[in-house]
Amino acid sequence: MLKRDSPSEALRRPERLEDPGPVQIADTALRSEDELEREAEERRRRRAEALAAMAGETSEFQRPFAPRAEAMILLENVTKVYPGDVVGLRDVTLQIDKGEWVFLVGPSGSGKSTFIKLLLKEIDATSGNVQVGGRSLRTLKRSQVPKLRRNIGCVFQDFKLLPTRTVYENVAYALEVQGQRQEVIKRKVPEIIGLVGLADKIDKLPHELSGGQQQRVSIARAFVNHPPLLICDEPTGNLDPETSIGIMQLLYRINRAGTTVLMATHDREMVDKMRRRVIALEEGRVARDDRRGGYVEEDEA
Amino acid sequence: METRWKFFVLEALKSLRGNFATTVAAVVTVLVVMFIAGIGIALGSYVYNYSNKVRDDVTIRAYLKDSATDKQIAEIQRTITETPGVQPDSLQFISKDDAILRLQEQLGKDSELLQLTLGNPLPASFEFKAVDPDQTATVAKAVAGLPGLDPPRAGLPNPDYGAGKADRVLKTAGTITLVLLGMGVVLAIAAVLLIGNTIRLSIFARRREVEVQKLVGATNWFVRLPFMIEGMICGVAGAIGAAVLLAVSYQTLLADRVESAMSGSGSPNAIAFPLLVVLLILAGLGIGALGSGLTMRRFLQV
Structure with missing residues (x-):
């Protein structure tokens, strides 16, 4: 058995990327096109390296020959039909193991959102069985739904931060909602904010932060409970490529610490470079499920 | 637990400040309802006691x-x-x-x-x-009619037992109470709807917050409670306002006359004022809870 890092240790690794910092417009304006071109090239190279560093490392959770790992997510013949005969998912069967990192790709309307909503029990499957953490969501009582969601961290493209609350309050919110005591909140929140690299922004409001920083806050909020499952719906969709890398590294470390990460994304470069399991949806069906896939099927690429 | 209540009440107050105008409208409506209800209850209890006294004491x-x-x-x-x-x-x-x-x-x-x-x-x-x-x-x-008795005359029955006196009082008072009750019911419905509207606006203003709450696993009651408290604050504020208004108008308009008319011992009493205030506040709480509860059923899918 590999020694499993505690979540905090994994997050403290030195490989953490700080935000690139403010763009220096004045500088850029003075440079020649050649220089700009060279710099862009250099940035691309660094990004590729960073992604490659996170690529397909086979952890204990992902060994293909692993003896029947425990399922984090299990879908059996799941179909979701919305009112008006709009089909969200068609007969989907798949298993995602504990600790896995999975990309969920596919064009808009292919069923990614339906998939995520089913896991959170925002909607119920029309037929078939959905299990999260070994519990069947079909038989899960409504009163138990909040408990389910406390065990799933969620990160979204639009961050979903509360605009009138500071970074601290936004993260503390997730704990307050669960009725945690103030002592616990006061201890945990600054710790996790430090881990995502925003210790100096703790009293800032979301609009005072960059997009990447806001996404770090939302990751901190999602992870403050150390949930076993982290669902990310295009977490880098609103961010520039370099900022995205920082976010990906953060999520990567969270995954390394044992949290299952399911990420819906359109970011082709990221998927191609990281070489993780890719589940491609098309019109509600699983079109492809590669252990170490790319954004599109290899033959096409 | 104490910190949680503080949390909920602060949330509710924050939100009430947020849509001040509708809050004022709701509170004022509750105030009018409670004022009328207060008069109705006081009058009703007075009449009830009075007619009982008259009847028992013929x-x-x-x-x-x-x-x-x-x-x-x-x-x-x-x-x-x-x-x-x-x-x-x-x-x-x-x-x-x-x-x-x-x-x-x-x-x-x-x-x-x-x-x-x-x-x-x-x-x-x-x-x-x-x-x-x-x-x-x-x-x-x-x-009646025994020899030696004064024969009855118009307006002066003999034997005289104040026939119908209690009934007449009861009937008049009953009509007044009924009218007040009718007004009270109509106004109470208006108050429930207005509080509902206040809550609807505040649900709308905080839909993002509610979304996040659900996302991070808030229980349904955790989501609902601030809105519930918000409605009840409206109701109680109106009730307290009405109590103050009742006390002031009693003191300035009626106190002298009532005191001189009721100086004798054994005169019937209306409901005690503190009890009336408690009743009004409870009714305010009820109206507030009802208004917010109905609205949440419609607009807050949790």
């Missing part, structure tokens, strides 16, 4: 002719004591002298006036009560 008076003979008087007394349903120890003979003395007592310092009149105009009478106040009329009928 004395039948049989007035005698001045010319009645001793034999006639003895016969009347015998008839009364033998009538079933008469309280045996309630029978009292009031002579002409007793009657004038009693009047003097009632008039107090104005009794000198009586000395100006010539002679004693008051008749002697028998006073008695029925065991069961509801049987008063039957009992009185048994005595």
